[in-house]
Amino acid sequence: MKIRIAALFIVATALLLSATALSRSSVNYSELSLTCFGGKAKHTEAVSACTTLLNGNGANEANRNALFRFRGWAYHRDRQFDMAVADYTHALAVYPNDANSLLRRAFAYDALGDTQAAAADYDSALQIDPDSLFALYRKSGFDRRNGRAQAARRGLQTALKIDSGYGKAGYELLDLSYELNGFEGVEEFLKQAKDRWPDEDWVYFSQLLYDLKYTGNHDSALEAAHNLARLEPGKASDLYWPALVHLKIGDENKGIEYIKKIAVLQKGDVEKDKGTFFTRWYFSAIVWYLWRGEIEPLFCGYLFAFAGRPDLARPDIKTALQSFGYAGRKEILSGLFASAGVSVPWAAYAGSEDHLDQVVRVYVQRVAWDMSFFQLEKPVSESPDQ
Incomplete structure (x- = not known):
C-alpha cells in the first residue's frame, strides 16, 4: 500500500506542477517532474530538473518538501553528501515531522562520518514512525557498525515482531547472534526461530545454509529442505532442495539424479500444450x-x-x-x-x-x-x- 501511495503522490505532484506552471512558460513541467521524481534519470539530470522546479513559483509546500527530498537523494547517489544534508534540512524546514527526510539525512550524515548527527536523526525518524521496517533495519546496521550490538539486536527483533516475514532482518539477526555468542548463539537463535515462526521460509533457508556450510548435519539439512518444499510446494521445489543437500553433504549420485529429474520437468514445461495442434507442432x-x-x-x-x-x-x-x-x-x-x-x-x-x-x-x-x-x-x- 505504501508503494502505491508513493507512486500516486509522484504522479499527482507531476500533474500539479505542470498545471500551475504550463500557463506561464513553454517549459515541459511534466517531463521535468518525471526526471526529478522518477528515479531513473542520471544524478545530474535529476538534480537539474528538481532545481528548475524549485526555482519556479508553482510549487506549494508539499511539492517543495518532495522536491528537496528527491534532489537530496540525487545528490546522495552522486556522493555529494553535504549537498544531500542541506536539501533534507530544507525539506524538514517545510515539514519538521517528515520521517523520510530525517531517515535520508541520517544516511547522508553517516556517509560523512558524523555518527552523532546520524544517530539523532535515526532516533527522531523512529519516534515519528516506530513501525518502519526500513528504518529499523537501517538503524540496526548503523548501530552494529558503531559497536552497539545490543541496540542492533533490539531493532531487528522489533522489526520481526512487526513482520515475521521480513527476512533481511532475520538473516542479520542470525549473523548478530553469532557475533554476540558464537555458534551457540546461532543454534539457539535457529531453534527459537523455528518455534516462533514455523511458516517463514527465511528460517529454514538459514538452517539449510548453516548446515551446508558449517555443521554438515545431513538430517537437519534435509529437514530444512522438506520445510522449504512445504512452504513452496511443487515438483521442482520438492526435488531441488534435497538435490542441493545431497550435492553438498550427502549422496552425490542421488543429488545428480534429482537434478536430472528437474531438467526433465523443465523440458516438459517448455514443450507443454501451446493451444492448437498446429501451434504445438510448429513450436x-x-x-x-x-x-x-x-x-x-x-x-x-x-x-x-x-x-x-x-x-x-x-x-x-x-x-x-x-x-x-x-x-x-x-x-x-x-x-x-x-x-x-x-x-x-x-x-x-x-x-x-x-x-x-x-x-x-x-x-x-x-x-x-x-x-x-x-x-x-x-x-x-x-x-x-x-
Whole structure:
C-alpha cells in the first residue's frame, strides 16, 4: 500500500506542477517532474530538473518538501553528501515531522562520518514512525557498525515482531547472534526461530545454509529442505532442495539424479500444450531446430551451477552447446551468457571447442551460487596436543 501511495503522490505532484506552471512558460513541467521524481534519470539530470522546479513559483509546500527530498537523494547517489544534508534540512524546514527526510539525512550524515548527527536523526525518524521496517533495519546496521550490538539486536527483533516475514532482518539477526555468542548463539537463535515462526521460509533457508556450510548435519539439512518444499510446494521445489543437500553433504549420485529429474520437468514445461495442434507442432519443430532435442543437459548444467557445483555444470552445458546447431547455440550464448556479462567471441558461436570451454567456464562462475551471504566464520578445530 505504501508503494502505491508513493507512486500516486509522484504522479499527482507531476500533474500539479505542470498545471500551475504550463500557463506561464513553454517549459515541459511534466517531463521535468518525471526526471526529478522518477528515479531513473542520471544524478545530474535529476538534480537539474528538481532545481528548475524549485526555482519556479508553482510549487506549494508539499511539492517543495518532495522536491528537496528527491534532489537530496540525487545528490546522495552522486556522493555529494553535504549537498544531500542541506536539501533534507530544507525539506524538514517545510515539514519538521517528515520521517523520510530525517531517515535520508541520517544516511547522508553517516556517509560523512558524523555518527552523532546520524544517530539523532535515526532516533527522531523512529519516534515519528516506530513501525518502519526500513528504518529499523537501517538503524540496526548503523548501530552494529558503531559497536552497539545490543541496540542492533533490539531493532531487528522489533522489526520481526512487526513482520515475521521480513527476512533481511532475520538473516542479520542470525549473523548478530553469532557475533554476540558464537555458534551457540546461532543454534539457539535457529531453534527459537523455528518455534516462533514455523511458516517463514527465511528460517529454514538459514538452517539449510548453516548446515551446508558449517555443521554438515545431513538430517537437519534435509529437514530444512522438506520445510522449504512445504512452504513452496511443487515438483521442482520438492526435488531441488534435497538435490542441493545431497550435492553438498550427502549422496552425490542421488543429488545428480534429482537434478536430472528437474531438467526433465523443465523440458516438459517448455514443450507443454501451446493451444492448437498446429501451434504445438510448429513450436516443437522450432525447439528441435534450435536445440536438437538436447535441451535437458543445458537445464542440468544451469541447475548444477546454481547449486554451487561448477565442476558438474561445465560438462553438461558444454555438451549441450556443442550439440546445438548455430542458431540454437547463438540463442543461448546471446540470451543467457551475454546478458550475464560474459564476452562471447565469434568462434564460440561457430562452435569452437576451446572458445566454448572458456565462455562456459566464465559463465558458470558468474551464476554459481556460493552461499556467501553468511558472515559466520567456520571454527578452527583444535589439535589434541594444544
